[in-house]
Amino acid sequence: MSPMLYGRQSTSGSDGPSGPTNAYREQFRHPADVFSVLLLLGGDVVNRALAQLAGTGFTPVAFSFGWVAYGVSALVSCVGENRLMPVPDCSGLVINGEAGTIRENSSWILGRMIRDFHYWSPLATTTKLSNILDERHRDLLGNDANAKRPKHAGLCITVFEASDIHTAGIQPTLTWLSLSGIIVTLIQLGMAAIPCGVFGDWGILMITALGVTLSYLTGMLPQWHDEKWACRRNSGKTVVLTRGNGAQHAIVILGKGPALQEHGRGLDLEDLAAVAANVDVVASFTTRLMVGALAVFWVLLLITAAGTKTNTWFLVAVGAIGILQNAAAAGWQRQPKHFGVPLKFVEVIGHKKVMQALLLLEERYPHVGRSVRDIFFQGKMFPKELEQWKVLELEADWYEAARKTERATIAAARASDALILAKANQNSTTIRPNKEDLSQSSATTLTDVAREADAKVTKATAAANKAEAAVADARNALKVEHNLERTLNWAWKDPAVPSHEFYT
Incomplete structure (x- = not known):
């Protein structure tokens, strides 16, 4: 072998000055x-x-x-x-609890709240869900002795309201993450x-x-x-957060605390869900x-x-x-408060049957259960369930009419107090005629306002009475139907019952 060839081979080895070993070592x-x-x-x-x-x-x-x-x-x-x-x-839906409008969530905050609900949910929700799964497991054991405890059953609805302690739209500055x-x-x-x-x-x-x-x-x-936080503040809207049909949980957030509070104290989460389409x-x-x-x-x-x-x-x-x-x-x-959405736990509603959970929700919070019914239960309802929803819808209408009546009554009382105060000022004004004329005109205006408020009270009271009568009729019809169904079932089981007793 020639010396030149030998030299080339030795310099191209792994231990040579230009070999990869030294390059890797240097790197x-x-x-x-x-x-x-x-x-x-x-x-x-x-x-x-x-x-x-x-x-x-x-x-x-x-x-x-x-x-x-x-x-x-x-x-x-x-x-x-x-x-x-x-x-x-995390995908999710945001439903208006009163109007029933549905929005696809585009807010990163709401997506994280839905995704991490298992982390920040209260202990009562965990306990309620465990009871639902245990009850469903007992039903399965009745048909199969080897049935395993299910991981998903029914619907668990956790109700919150906007916190009156922390301000919405402001997240804590010093947390352990920022530290x-x-x-x-x-x-x-x-x-x-x-x-x-x-x-x-x-x-x-x-x-x-x-x-x-x-x-x-x-x-x-x-x-x-x-x-x-691209949304309006001090909102009184009630919204429902959920992943959609088939989800185990639904989150109801009440915007108002007291029933007659004109302005809420929370964020408008419906606005927040549509942040992608917000030109502001x-x-x-x-x-x-x-x-x-x-x-x-x-x-x-x-x-x-x-x-x-x-x-x-x-x-x-x-x-x-x-x-x-x-x-x-x-x-x-x-937790939601770290996203500027402080919440206060109210209660948890749940049942092993989705329909029963929705009925319980509608009974406790009118219009809310109805707004999410088509999302969680898209099948055909039984006649008895239709009657139950009809009664609850009429009760919700009556409840709304009663609220309007009470608000109108409060407005009328305020107008009456203002009228009394204006008349008192009119009687005490004796120095300047022009001021007396002004007091007379103010009293006349307030009298018209008071009359208008009284008319609204009368109209609202009539509507409330009408709604209450409709609820009573619907409840009586449902009660009669339930008694008839129970009588038929009892008579069917006992053939000795005369046929004419079916209709008594």
Whole structure:
């Protein structure tokens, strides 16, 4: 073998100066391009972490891998889709408890509330569901001694109302998730300062500080707050949240506390569900300009990080710690109050039969059970069930008429008090004639208002009496039908009963 050929073979071996072993060793010693590549991965995790924590102005989401990818995708989303919040990661329906209108949920907040209901549901819901499953299991054991306990049965309905302690639309600023972001940021800065203090390499600290600054500035955009709670406040609507037909749970949220409260104290969740179609939350020109500037700075940071050749393991460690915090923030289960939707538990309604659960709901909360009936029960109802729904619908109409009567009575009382006060002022006015004329005109106007209020009371009372009579007739008809059905069943079982007693 010639010396030249032998020399070529020796230099191409695995232990030669140009072999892959040394290259791999050098790469693991100083991974020059790894951090710049990792910055392009995990943008979706960053987006969800921001959606969890953003909205209060100060959003401590740690600097990590994926921020460059998110910065560019946020620009595309802001310009093309006019939004920063991600789409819901759990599908669901939002039903108006009075009108029965159904909306596909497009709010990320409501999607998380539906997805994590098993986490934040009260103990009473867990107990009620366990009782429903046990009762269904006993029914199955009657037919099959080896039947297993079912994991799904009937319908469990948990009722909440808007909290009167916490303000809706404002999420807590300091939670353990936000504190974790602050702590992780301090650890990252301390870790990046090691090569600066030991080796005099300040590039790692500079890149980390710039990344932290850009990440915090991204979370402070006002657009987050505008999108997250894009709905009206002080709403009295009653809404139902559910995953749809076949779901085990339904969440009823009452917007009002007292029955005669004119204005509610909660968010309009029906508006919030339609946030994707809300033109009022379209990203402004200022927001687009800021997102575009941040995207440019993120790309410049990527180029700067690609130029780092030494002590790059510190950058990798900084990004790894940050991505762990981002992943925890993105997927952590939270209570509704942490999303700015504070709720107070009222009660839980459930039954092993879906229809019976809906009837119980309608009996306790008029119109609500009827609004979700076609979602959970799409089959044909029995005649007896139709009669039960008819009675409950008439009762709901009577209840609404009674509420209108009471409101009209209160309005009439207020008008009467105002009229008495105006007449008292008129009698006490003796100094200036023009002021007396003004008092007389005010008294005349208030008299007309009082008469109009009395007319409304009379009309509302008549409507309430009519509705009450309809309810009584329907209940009597249902009672007669039930007694006749019971008599027929009893007579059918006993052949000795004369046939004429069927109709007595």
